[in-house]
Amino acid sequence: MSPLEAVSRQEGAEDPVVRLSGVSKRYGGAYALNSVDFEVFPGEIHAILGENGAGKSTLVKIISGATPHDQGTLWLNGEERVFSAPAQAADAGVEMVYQESSLVESMTVAQNLFLGREKVFNRLSGLNILARELLESHNFHIRPEHAVSSLGAAQKQMVEIARAVHRKAKLVILDEPTSAVTPEERLQLFMSMQRLKRDGVGVIFISHNIEEALTEADRITVLRDGELQGTLLKEDFRRDKVISMMVGRDVEYARRPAGREADPDPVLEVEDVTLIPLVRNMSFSAHAGEIVGIAGLVGAGRSEVAMIIAGITKRRRLRGGKVRFRGREVRYRTPRQARRDGIVYITEDRKVSGFFSHLTIFENIYLGHLCGSKWLPPFYSPRERRSIGQRFVDRFSVRSLQPQLANLVEISGGNQQKVVLAKGLTRKPVVAIIDEPTRGVDVGSIEEIHEMIRDLADDGVAVVVISSYLPEIRALSDRILVARQGHVVAEFDPLEADEERLMFAAVH
Numbered sequence: 309m310s311p312l313e314a315v316s317r318q319e320g321a322e323d324p325v326v327r328l329s330g331v332s333k334r335y336g337g338a339y340a341l342n343s344v345d346f347e348v349f350p351g352e353i354h355a356i357l358g359e360n361g362a363g364k365s366t367l368v369k370i371i372s373g374a375t376p377h378d379q380g381t382l383w384l385n386g387e388e389r390v391f392s393a394p395a396q397a398a399d400a401g402v403e404m405v406y407q408e409s410s411l412v413e414s415m416t417v418a419q420n421l422f423l424g425r426e427k428v429f430n431r432l433s434g435l436n437i438l439a440r441e442l443l444e445s446h447n448f449h450i451r452p453e454h455a456v457s458s459l460g461a462a463q464k465q466m467v468e469i470a471r472a473v474h475r476k477a478k479l480v481i482l483d484e485p486t487s488a489v490t491p492e493e494r495l496q497l498f499m500s501m502q503r504l505k506r507d508g509v510g511v512i513f514i515s516h517n518i519e520e521a522l523t524e525a526d527r528i529t530v531l532r533d534g535e536l537q538g539t540l541l542k543e544d545f546r547r548d549k550v551i552s553m554m555v556g557r558d559v560e561y562a563r564r565p566a567g568r569e570a571d572p573d574p575v576l577e578v579e580d581v582t583l584i585p586l587v588r589n590m591s592f593s594a595h596a597g598e599i600v601g602i603a604g605l606v607g608a609g610r611s612e613v614a615m616i617i618a619g620i621t622k623r624r625r626l627r628g629g630k631v632r633f634r635g636r637e638v639r640y641r642t643p644r645q646a647r648r649d650g651i652v653y654i655t656e657d658r659k660v661s662g663f664f665s666h667l668t669i670f671e672n673i674y675l676g677h678l679c680g681s682k683w684l685p686p687f688y689s690p691r692e693r694r695s696i697g698q699r700f701v702d703r704f705s706v707r708s709l710q711p712q713l714a715n716l717v718e719i720s721g722g723n724q725q726k727v728v729l730a731k732g733l734t735r736k737p738v739v740a741i742i743d744e745p746t747r748g749v750d751v752g753s754i755e756e757i758h759e760m761i762r763d764l765a766d767d768g769v770a771v772v773v774i775s776s777y778l779p780e781i782r783a784l785s786d787r788i789l790v791a792r793q794g795h796v797v798a799e800f801d802p803l804e805a806d807e808e809r810l811m812f813a814a815v816h
């Protein structure tokens with residue numbers, strides 16, 4: 309059914325806030341979006357789903373004025389528009405909530421809320437009072453006088469939502485709002501989306517979590533390779549249907565066969581590692597050929613301990629705890645030393661520390677490869693770069709319109725994640741600590757990445773997977789640890805660990 313038919317089926321439908329007809333966008337000759345029809349009504353929550361690189365972000369960037377479209381027509385509130393800057397879209401009532409936050413970190417919450425809309429004589433105390441009222445009316449427990457830099461990912465998004473409401477937005481767009489938030493924060497975000505809906509605001513949200521879209525959205529639009537696959541009404545929402553529209557096949561996460569014998573001696577032993585306030589007496593071990601999953605909530609100290617092991621952060625000499633690699637105590641001063649011993653940490657924070665955004669895919673992979681070498685080669689070889697780059701682009705199925713030329717900023721989020729993995733794994737490591745391996749990655753590619761992680765373990769690598777996504781932890785792990793408030797609080801056999809028990813251990 310076309311979205312236009314969907315409109316006619318909506319009884320008493322008002323005019324859409326935004327409507328796109330036959331909209332296309334090309335990058336370097338290839339279509340990122342191909343003749344897409346789409347619309348959102350006031351008071352509607354409209355989810356967009358699709359694989360990595362399907363064109364979801366491109367679609368919302370066109371609506372929010374971040375990038376112009378090449379063909380087709382865009383109407384906002386019934387008026388035909390072509391935006392050439394986000395400010396124009398904002399003036400027309402379109403507010404984009406960015407995941408990596410468009411707030412000014414060094415200013416307070418209140419200052420950010422009214423940024424650009426200040427009166428001539430603005431008294432700070434008055435601002436704070438206004439801000440408090442605004443935040444409280446949304447049930448957001450955020451102090452207006454706090455600096456934005458002290459807030460977590462979800463809280464920043466909440467400030468942006470409050471700001472959108474203050475600016476009387478007609479359409480609010482959220483691109484993967486829930487990929488780095490705790491379960492409670494997720495609920496709060498959904499509550500604010502529902503509130504926007506009640507106030508008659510149109511909401512677009514992009515997510516890789518299909519369950520989330522099925523429960524929260526009124527309609528779901530699915531894109532694939534830049535083309536519209538269809539728009540579903542609530543009564544047609546079914547998980548398998550959505551997945552097959554997205555991927556073109558059925559997907560189920562394979563489980564790792566149980567009962568494998570790991571090496572008796574651990575390659576990596578972590579004993580009472582402490583770095584106040586985030587890590588407190590963290591202890592665990594990993595054996596060659598096994599996958600240890602560490603579950604927990606965001607902020608449980610898992611990434612921090614991994615960064616200590618990999619020489620990125622330093623622990624105190626006294627009472628900082630011990631890290632042993634193959635029975636020998638180690639304390640790396642730089643990540644490169646750890647890399648050379650064969651300990652790789654693959655970061656969860658890809659935007660900040662995962663890649664060089666203005667180098668190409670091949671250059672990124674090749675630099676990752678060089679970094680793991682014992683000595684640097686005398687010259688940089690374009691031929692080697694191409695061959696290694698191509699090999700790992702194929703192995704990780706990194707999809708981009710122009711693999712040789714595209715800079716990392718230009719490829720989709722999920723494909724950036726695959727490059728980050730490839731960069732860390734061009735050489736076979738001894739220990740691989742992989743932090744949130746599939747954040748922002750679509751269902752089909754999750755399966756591919758899991759397959760690759762299993763291959764690593766089968767190949768004798770000791771793999772530690774840190775993930776807040778419980779289905780992932782359960783599908784991958786030979787042993788599941790749960791971390792809470794800086795230390796490991798429970799260990800489970802994956803066969804006996806259902807999601808409820810894991811969640812209980814992570815929270816209580």
Ligand SMILES: Nc1ncnc2c1ncn2[C@@H]1O[C@H](COP(=O)(O)OP(=O)(O)OP(=O)(O)O)[C@@H](O)[C@H]1O
Nearest residue numbers: 335340360361362363364365366718719720721722
């Ligand atoms: N600035 C750009 N320059 C060149 N190509 C681009 C640019 N932005 C996006 N693309 C390409 O357009 C296609 C669609 O990308 P888009 O970011 O819209 O995907 P997405 O659906 O949001 O994926 P993800 O789920 O991974 O975030 C991709 O192939 C991407 O490489």
Ligand SMILES: [Mg+2]
Nearest residue numbers: 364365720721
């Ligand atoms: Mg995207």
